[in-house]
Amino acid sequence: MRRGEIITAGVLALLSIYLMVDSTKLGVGYVAGKGPAGGFWPFWLSVGMLISTGFIALNWYRRTSPPSQSDEPVLDAYGRKMLLLVGGGIIVFVGLIDIISMYGAIAVFLLYYLRFLGRHGWVLTLSMALVLPVAMFFFFEGLMRINMPKGMSFTAPVYDVLYDIIY
Amino acid sequence: MEILSLLGDGMLIAIQPLNILLILVGVTVGLFIGAMPGLGSVNGVAILLPITFLVPPGSAIIFLAAIYYGAMYGGAISSITLGIPGASTAVATTFDGRPLALKGKARLALVAAAVASFIGGSVANIFFTLFAPLLATVALNFGPPEIFALMLLAFATFVGLGGDDIPKTVLSICFGLVVAAIGFDQISGAPRLVLFGMNGFLGGINFLVLAIGVYGIGEMLWTLDTTRGEVTSSKADISAKGIITDTGETFRLGWKGMSIGSVLGFFVGILPAAGATPGSLMSYGVTKMLSKNPKEFGQGHVSGVTAPEAANNSASTGAMLPMLTLGIPGSPTTAILLGGMVIWGLTPGPRLFIEQSDFVWGLIGSFYVSNFFALVVNLAFIPLFIWMLRMPFTVLAPLIFVLSIVGGYAAMADMFDVWLIVLFGIGAFFLRKFDYPVAPAVLAIVLGPIAEPTLRQSLLLSSGDPTIFFTRPIAGPITFVAIILILLPALKYLRPAKARPAE
Numbered sequence: 104m105r106r107g108e109i110i111t112a113g114v115l116a117l118l119s120i121y122l123m124v125d126s127t128k129l130g131v132g133y134v135a136g137k138g139p140a141g142g143f144w145p146f147w148l149s150v151g152m153l154i155s156t157g158f159i160a161l162n163w164y165r166r167t168s169p170p171s172q173s174d175e176p177v178l179d180a181y182g183r184k185m186l187l188l189v190g191g192g193i194i195v196f197v198g199l200i201d202i203i204s205m206y207g208a209i210a211v212f213l214l215y216y217l218r219f220l221g222r223h224g225w226v227l228t229l230s231m232a233l234v235l236p237v238a239m240f241f242f243f244e245g246l247m248r249i250n251m252p253k254g255m256s257f258t259a260p261v262y263d264v265l266y267d268i269i270y
Numbered sequence: 271m272e273i274l275s276l277l278g279d280g281m282l283i284a285i286q287p288l289n290i291l292l293i294l295v296g297v298t299v300g301l302f303i304g305a306m307p308g309l310g311s312v313n314g315v316a317i318l319l320p321i322t323f324l325v326p327p328g329s330a331i332i333f334l335a336a337i338y339y340g341a342m343y344g345g346a347i348s349s350i351t352l353g354i355p356g357a358s359t360a361v362a363t364t365f366d367g368r369p370l371a372l373k374g375k376a377r378l379a380l381v382a383a384a385v386a387s388f389i390g391g392s393v394a395n396i397f398f399t400l401f402a403p404l405l406a407t408v409a410l411n412f413g414p415p416e417i418f419a420l421m422l423l424a425f426a427t428f429v430g431l432g433g434d435d436i437p438k439t440v441l442s443i444c445f446g447l448v449v450a451a452i453g454f455d456q457i458s459g460a461p462r463l464v465l466f467g468m469n470g471f472l473g474g475i476n477f478l479v480l481a482i483g484v485y486g487i488g489e490m491l492w493t494l495d496t497t498r499g500e501v502t503s504s505k506a507d508i509s510a511k512g513i514i515t516d517t518g519e520t521f522r523l524g525w526k527g528m529s530i531g532s533v534l535g536f537f538v539g540i541l542p543a544a545g546a547t548p549g550s551l552m553s554y555g556v557t558k559m560l561s562k563n564p565k566e567f568g569q570g571h572v573s574g575v576t577a578p579e580a581a582n583n584s585a586s587t588g589a590m591l592p593m594l595t596l597g598i599p600g601s602p603t604t605a606i607l608l609g610g611m612v613i614w615g616l617t618p619g620p621r622l623f624i625e626q627s628d629f630v631w632g633l634i635g636s637f638y639v640s641n642f643f644a645l646v647v648n649l650a651f652i653p654l655f656i657w658m659l660r661m662p663f664t665v666l667a668p669l670i671f672v673l674s675i676v677g678g679y680a681a682m683a684d685m686f687d688v689w690l691i692v693l694f695g696i697g698a699f700f701l702r703k704f705d706y707p708v709a710p711a712v713l714a715i716v717l718g719p720i721a722e723p724t725l726r727q728s729l730l731l732s733s734g735d736p737t738i739f740f741t742r743p744i745a746g747p748i749t750f751v752a753i754i755l756i757l758l759p760a761l762k763y764l765r766p767a768k769a770r771p772a773e
Contacts, residue, residue, distance in 0.1 A: 111704050138734075144725065152444040152445060162435070168438075177703055186491065217668060252679070
């Protein structure tokens, strides 16, 4: 934790410096007759962020914040595995949206999570993984008129059938 | 007494069979739209606006106002049961609503939210009826310096009373405000902070992207990590008797939050460009400030639920006031209602009260009726919401992830924003591990688009002189209180550091 605390503060400090530099593009001073320039607000807030990271580093040095006193690892074996399986699962889910459509990706994600992480039975898994995307399709596309990504062209036959039901 | 007879006539209009039916459908639809993360009252009102051309204008606005009401009640539901704010107006409800649900008191939290919403709505209705034109003129005197001072106060309550690590809280607020500044400079229209040259940032980052990422993904990962995946969801029992007991508890433990929220929310709601979200966040902050045990807030204090919920309903009624009396919408939803009224051929403004008296008083009457039905419908659905919580966590967690991604896409219609949700979620997970408070960042991204232009307009008014925030009669005292609140913990922070060597 102790090492993680200072690394996090360092990363945030770098981020604030980047934001400060990027804000200067629009000018950060007072323009007579126009008021503060466009970069004024984000620039000084980024300065505020940088100063805060300085204090966080000071607290780290003095060992006054709880994470800077702790010798526990940021992620233990369970935490790493959880982050990899769940966080990774979400990333794959979002990645699949543009390929097999939003509703297809939901079905795959639910199948993966319920069956392989949750160890639920096939009946529950399959019924949720199939019913939920179809129900969502009718809610969003039919009722709310919101179009979700349909993925690549090979999903078209399925959606043609579903759209026939709505219209 | 004239007001009472006008109100009586209005209520008679509101309880006509067609209008009652529209109110019932409206509050139910609103409740579910509000409860769905990513969809709020704005979506509900905007999507259903075309339907209202089938009925007379008086009934149409009653229907839309009922959806608006229902959505204000509904926003609390996902905040409490799932920990994801259903709408920006319910962000503050997650702070204490979620901890209550995790402690097994989900029913109490849901009842408290419903009852507080009802009280907030009722108080606002009475204010509305009595002081409509008078309050509108007071609020109109609020210029940019006053509104900025109010925003400063909202941030100050978080720094001064957060009880969290101060530098980390300040960093969180600044980060949220910078994220809100991404996209376009609102005043000059120039692209700003297009990070790493990625065009996706040109459109700016909506608060929902950060809120869904932080609460829908980050918080869930954190829960999975800290509980080792063995979450026992709350096992609150469902009974009519329990709901009555909880109503009693709500009044006993949450009356303070309810009263502050009802009054403060209404006033903030009237302010042009403010609306229900700042109203609820400020009420939460002020209630915490005035509480004897501010440390209990964030751990599941009933007042932490009643304050923002009373406030957001009160504010949404308040926001109708400048819309009807002056033609200035106080929130995005009222802006759409205003658009609808113009399409129906009604011109909002002072003359509306004289020329379309039936319409105005019918609408005001419908506020009372909608508020009552929203409470009844909401209480009736509480068992359903609690049943959702009883699902095993391995079923609930993937559902929340799916809702976050789908809700995020539904609101933004852009895959870039969906990827940002994932990025913010994983980032928030790590920051949470290091004790960074994430709620201030969400507050900041919501208030940023109000705070920045008001600051810049104020400085333009004063030719760059910052004393404008101290010398104006309303802005001055507010700024002064805000600065004291910020300095208070700074003093506390420095003192033990000096005392330490002696320990």
